[in-house]
Amino acid sequence: MTTHSYASTLHWAGRTQDYDSYSRRHDITMGETRVVASADSAFRGDGKLPNPEQLVVAAASSCQLLSFLAVAALAGVEVLEYHDNAEGVMPDDQRPLRLTRIVLRPRIVVQGATAERVERLLHKAHEQCYIANSLTTEVTLEPAIEVR
Structure with missing residues (x-):
C-alpha cells in the first residue's frame, strides 16, 4: 500500500496588537510555487489576494x-x-x-x-x-x- 503525502509551508509575520489592525497577509509555499494569500475582505483581509x-x-x-x-x-x-x-x-x-x-x-x-x-x-x-x-x-x- 502506498501512502501519498502532500506538504505546504505557511509563513506570517506581524503584530497582533488588536483585532482590527493586524495583517492577514501570509505566504503559502507548495513545492516551488509561492502564493500570497489573505483573509476575505469581509474578515478584514485584502480582497485582492486569494483567501x-x-x-x-x-x-x-x-x-x-x-x-x-x-x-x-x-x-x-x-x-x-x-x-x-x-x-x-x-x-x-x-x-x-x-x-x-x-x-x-x-x-x-x-x-x-x-x-x-x-x-x-x-x-x-x-x-x-x-x-x-x-x-x-x-x-x-x-x-x-x-x-x-
Whole structure:
C-alpha cells in the first residue's frame, strides 16, 4: 500500500496588537510555487489576494478537471476544452461558519462522443475526485457539454 503525502509551508509575520489592525497577509509555499494569500475582505483581509475559501473551491475545481481528463482519456474521448466557473457558498447563519456547498460548472468541448457519454464520464470522475471525497461540504456539478 502506498501512502501519498502532500506538504505546504505557511509563513506570517506581524503584530497582533488588536483585532482590527493586524495583517492577514501570509505566504503559502507548495513545492516551488509561492502564493500570497489573505483573509476575505469581509474578515478584514485584502480582497485582492486569494483567501482560504477560494483555495478550497479552486482545489475542488482543479481535482474535478484532472479526474475528468484521466477518465475521458482512458475512455478514448477527446476533450478539446474545459472551463469551470466554480463557486463556494458560506452562509452567515450556519454554525460553525463553513463552506456549505461548492458548485462546479464545467463547460466542456469534446469531439467524437455524445453529450450523454461525456456526462456519465464527468460523474464517474466526480466520484473519483480526491478533494471532493475529502470534504464534508456538498460538491455538485452543473455541466454544459458541447460536441464538435
